[in-house]
Amino acid sequence: MTKQAVGWLHGFISVFIFLGINQVVSRYASVVLEVNPVVYSCAAFSSCALILLMLGGSGTLAKETMRSIDTWTYGIVLMLSYIIGMILYAYVTSTELTMLQKISVGMSLFGSWFFIGRAPDRYQIIGTIIITVGVLVVAADIEGPNRGLIYFLSILYGLAQVARVFVAELHRPHAKAASLIASDPRARARVIGFVMLVVSSLFLVLAALVAFAQESNSEPFIHGLPMLEDFMHPASILSGMLVGILLIAPLRLLEFSSSNIIKAENFMVILTFMTVATFFWEWVTRPITGLSIDAISHNDIIAAIFITAGGLLISLTRSIKKRSAWEDYIIYSVQNLQLVEDSREIVANTIEHFNGDIKKAASALGVPSSVVSAFLEDSEKVIAFKELPTIARNYRKNVASADSLTGLANRAAFLTALKSASYEVETFSILYLDLDKFKPVNDTYGHEAGDKILQGVADRLRKTFPTRSAITRMGGDEYCVLLLDANKKLATNDAEKLKAIIAKPFKLDGIKQPITIGASIGIATYPEDGNNAEELLSSADSGMYGVKHSKDIQS
DSSP states (O other): OOHHHHHHHHHHHIIIIIIHHHHHHHHHHHHTSOOOHHHHHHHHHHHHHHHHHHHHOSOTTHHHHHHOHHHHHHHHHHHHHHHHHHHHTTTSOHHHHHHHTTHHHHHHHHHHHHTTOOOOOHHHHHHHHHHHHHHHHHHHTOOSTTHHHHHHHHHHHHHHHHHHHHHHHHOHHHHHHHHTTTTOTTHHHHHHHHHHHHHHHHHHHHHHHHHHHHHHSSSOSSBTBOOGGGGGOHHHHHHHHHHIIIIIHHHHHHHHHHHHHHOHHHHHHHGGGHHHHHHHHHHHHHHHHOOOOTTOOHHHHHHHHHHHHHHHHHHHHHHHSOOOGGGGTEEEOSSOHHHHHHHHHHHHHHHHHTTTOHHHHHHHHTSOHHHHHHHHHOTTOOEEETTHHHHHHHHIIIIITBOTTTOSBOHHHHHHHHHHHHHHOSOEEEEEEEEESOHHHHHHHOHHHHHHHHHHHHHHHHHHSOSSEEEEEEETTEEEEEEETOOHHHHHHHHHHHHHHHTSOBOOTTOOSOBOOEEEEEEEEETTTOSSHHHHHHHHHHHHHHHHHHHHHHO
16 A cells, blocks of 8 residues: 555544544533533543553654644644634534534645645645535524624634644654654654643643633633633543543544645545534434434535535545656655755756756656756745655765766765775775877767767776776866775786776767777876875876877877
């Protein structure tokens, strides 16, 4: 099963099982048990945090999670959405609430486009319009003096839901935990446990302060907010704890996982099926809960059909849509601007290194060409490499330390290798090559043919010295080979062998006759010919020019 399929599966499980049941249980707690919504939520989140921390155990990311602004933002919007939802249960059924909340689908689509730069496709737009029609149908069916309040709270509820899911998608400690799944499989539970610990602790303190403030007045200044006696209400505490352990904990794990993999706007689409899930669980549990579903009208059913149809359209087109090759290499990173800048700088330098050749640039970085093109088209500057350390290693090896024409090490990288060799081995040699009869190739056949010869020489050098060596193009038609553990005698034998290999004719496309060149080679050995890189290169260079001069005299 692909990673995307896992993300969609986690989303559907969270909605059809845990979220659907939680909607019904929350309504039952509010209407039948008459729990205080704040105390109930604090108990639920505290027990959720406890069970997740027990599952996560000790390990990394604890402090980072608790210090992260992502964690605190998630906590605020999560608690806000729960409190608003609990208030709305006093006016509408769970099924109606789930349909009104679907205004969040359009909000999430706009947010992902405007703030993150993920432009929607036509199926997302059409599906969102269908869903919005369903929301308007159920909204029009609401009557009574509290109609305006229900509309207002529903909009706030939708905004809180969108904010919560987007923060879950972009939560940086959780993203790190997801990347550690192989080495630390409990990291995700640990991170989300600390998220919920921050949430429950923060709002428990705030709720207690509000309760003390209300007790100091002759009568409560805001009905519905907790009093001190509410913290001793068994139903609020016990029901909240059970919900936190059995429903909220798995729901948070699945929500974070799904939104991180398939992105927030797609997770919000899955939430459109919550209407069907909630109605099903309300209907199934009615003999136990005693909750009435008579308030669900024919218009509500029509609205549910619209909302579910819109969700189906978007989700099915997400599953059959061909996945872009670059999606495995790129993430949207609106928060980590440094990651975006580092990624863009690598791409820009690589393209410049290869004179605008996108295919060569992509090959050097180890990514498809479409990835490089995606960066060029990213006018909003919101995308970055998923695995920047891997890309950075490829960049250092194939771009920053490489000759753009031949792919061999550049002069700086070769000098580094020479300096390292003086510490690693007792002796080594270098061969300094200058090609003979190369200038006539450029004069006769053009610089393109000359470049092909230079590349061909580089290929022959690689094949001749595949291991325990470093090879560079010093510039023009000069090359240098580092031979580790090679004394003067071995280096001389290698030089003679290399002359014969270079002298073999080159066959180029479009040129009938083979092209033959030669090589003049100078040799220098450490430490007898020099104690450092500069002395060795100077000695080998002098030896090469001596060989070349003797050839000129003979000719």
